[in-house]
Amino acid sequence: MGAVVTSELAPRLDPRAIEPLRYGRWMDGGYFHVPASDVLEEGRDPYVIVIPPPNVTAPLHMGHGLNNTIQDVLIRWRRMQGRATVWVPGTDHAGIATQNVVERAIASEGLHRSDLGREKFVERVWAFVDVTGKTILEQLKAIGASCDWERTRFTLDEDLQQAVREVFVSLYEKGLIYRGEYIINWCPRCLTALSNEEAEGEETQGTLWHLRYPFAESSIPAARAAVEAGATSVGYFSDGRWYLTVSTTRPETMLGDTGVAVHPDDERYKALVGARVELPLAGRQIPVVADDHVDPAFGSGMVKVTPAHDPNDFEIAQRTGLLPIDVMTPDARMNEAVPPAFRGLDRLEARKAVLAALREEGLVAGDETHTRAVPHCYRCHTVVEPRLSEQWFVKMKPLAEPALQASRDGTVTFTPRHWQRVYEHWMENIRDWCISRQLWWGHRIPVWYCPAGHVIAARQDPTSCPECGSKELEQDPDVLDTWFSSQLWPFSVFGWPQETDDLRAFYPGHTMVTAPEILFFWVARMIMMGYEFRGETPFTEVFLTGTVRDIKGRKMSKSLGNGIDPLEVVHAYGADAMRYTLVSQAAVGTDIHLDHENVEAAFANGRNFANKIWNAGRFALMSLGDAPVQQIGPVAEHLQLEDAWIISRLQRVTAQATEDLERFRLHEVAEGLYHFFWGEICDWYLELIKARLAPGADAGSREAARATLVLVLDRAFRLLHPIVPFVTAELWARLPWPVGVPRPDDLIVAPWPEPDFEHASHEVERTMAGLQELIVEVRRLRKEYGVPEGERITIHVTGGPDGFLDTVSEQAAGILQLARVDRIRAERGTGVGAHGVLSNGTELFVPLEGVIDLERERQRLRDELGRLRGLVEGTRKKLANEAFVSRAPEEVVQKERDRLTQLEEQDSKLRAKLAELEGEGS
């Protein structure tokens, strides 16, 4: 592509005109796909990311935008570094979440899933996820994600189902999966069991009621004994009966009480153990038992035991031999086990009814407000009901051990680091995982039951019972927790349990980029499964991104209506704009704030930067023209200060960007490159070489500028490419190329720059900094003294480091242009004018006879002298401090001395100037 086309470049970047085409070219070029043979046969070094598969419940939101942009930045960077990069895309069937969405959809047709039946309902879900799944993948393409689309997976794909089966059966055979009746978290709306992680505690203010349970006639002596032992929560009833007091936040569960527990060492209640109390309303007697779990210091020190509706009570019951009585239906209504008056009532209605009935009998001793974490279903937010139920569980402790060790010994690292401790704490206290779900959408549990009660867990559907030969097998109706399949993702996507080439080439992977919310749900479990089934970690780095929030700090969510659609942003401002905006805010451990009410303002920074890159490129292409461009070598003798400077800066920026990428400091990468490109290349370098690129300029100087410009833009585009891939690739493709240098096919596979410190020079950078300061100072003085824009002036410069003035003189053309100065005289200026001093000691003087107000200038000098005196005093004081001089490093002290000398010189010069002016005006 020749530079001729450059004249066609629009003055404004139009992302819609370039992004889809560019993406199409990348796809056509096959740049996103790396075959396993590259690693296995050619020995290339792999770099693998598996996408956190988005749920097929809905199109992507900005959180996905952030997460996937980060992954793409890492993938593009590693690809340019020459790694055999594979980024596996895909989607998650999201069991409970998707089932809910489809249930809502058919509800609008007046249908319930039971109206359709399992098979038809699942067909509906498939129809839904086919659409959403495709939408999601298209969205990823729109934001520029360079995924290996040939490896796209869905967690319900046929081969992934095989992986799930293999894992289930294998864990079952090892005794790590078991079935049993325990208290689980039950969502009465979704009508399924949930894992502990899926029941989200939410601080809720409720009421703690104190209830009286009367003693049975035969136990009154025990009650008396307890009172004598100091039991304050045991006493007379108004009608002469004896009672004890227990507390509860869920009074309706009292109907299922089968005991009251006290601590075995609680002296007050020792006499009560074995006593019997009347369970009010239920007309049953229940025993008092002793159990270590009871905290004597809390409440009355007596606990009502409801084994079927509370996990602790269940355990107490198991230890003490109490039997559970289930008093609720799956949808949390009171069942047949309760007195007729309460049957059929919803748990909250029942709560009111039970309290009313108890009050009537005078059995409510009181209440108090009570704050506690009430568990809610993470998908529908219904209050979870602890429920006794037969479910499948995974025994986690043995699985957790290697995964915990991996964190402790640094095999797996976490960024930000503090998540490591969170992870380890969870791992150390891990509890068994309830994996069965009473849903229709998901991986069916690969277990069959025969009429004789035999349980068959099988990799292939069995036709008869291996134990009794029965052919009347029935498969377990439940499906698995959606995370059961997600946890296999890092190896199931590569074809496991088959020993595929992909698996050998790309497992283990490298970086897991995800949200902290799913550290336990997903990340921890992937690591456990990695060790269990592959013997090694699925990835070595876990990078946890921030949360995308609105301007008020609220998490963006569909229900709050404060979300921003990534596609909308891409269409309006381009993927580059969105990516830069997100990445530049992605400081490690920090959330991202975007104004959903002013999307334009939210993404203006990124849009402006992309446009700036575009225009710089446009200028360069127009200025460079069609003539051949040289490499730096042949034009070395013509390089000017600014050429050497920008090349030097390039080396440092390259090194810094690489280091920051390695440490996931993406915010620093983005801002560092932004500053380099906009603040140094555009604001200084391009401006300084404009005159040299012009037609009449010296040929040697022009070729040096052209060569430098091409070099610097090429490298800058490479460095920026991972963050803003489209605009950089578009310009890079049109950039003239130095003769004799092989040109990569596309920027996407251009090698990542290596810093070359041979071409970096602090001396050059210092000199250039002085020059920049000089120009800024002249501009400032011009502005301060109101010199009209169009009016050219002369400046006088003196002092400063050796050689600085010579260099300045050599660079006169550039300075003259940037500062709008007529000429520079290396001599001391006199008369009325404006004074400036640079930090390297150079003084400048702008003669302004007739322009400035003398009185104002005198006042300015007096103010300046006052400020200087303060600085001089401070520095002297510091140097007079013996401790400082003797203990601080010599270079620090010397710096202070130099500073003092400089300040004193300035002071005396200003004094002289002031004296001069005072003589002149008055």
Add this chain to the structure above:
RNA sequence: GGGCGCUUAGCUCAGUCUGGUUAGAGCACCUGCCUUACAAGCAGGGGGUCGCUGGUUCGAGUCCAGCAGCGCCCACCA
């Protein structure tokens, strides 16, 4: 109840690990410019007792302790 994090400019945040020029950025604000790449721009400028108190140190935004406010995670106090 346990653990963790945050507090720096009007706003959103870097900088703290490894103490050392005048504490930075983007946005917002003020002033002047349609200067032939870019007004989505250019140039200049204002704005900070670095949450509070104390300590270590020649020197603290940075290290230590305490306090306050905010936030997150975990947890079986009925």
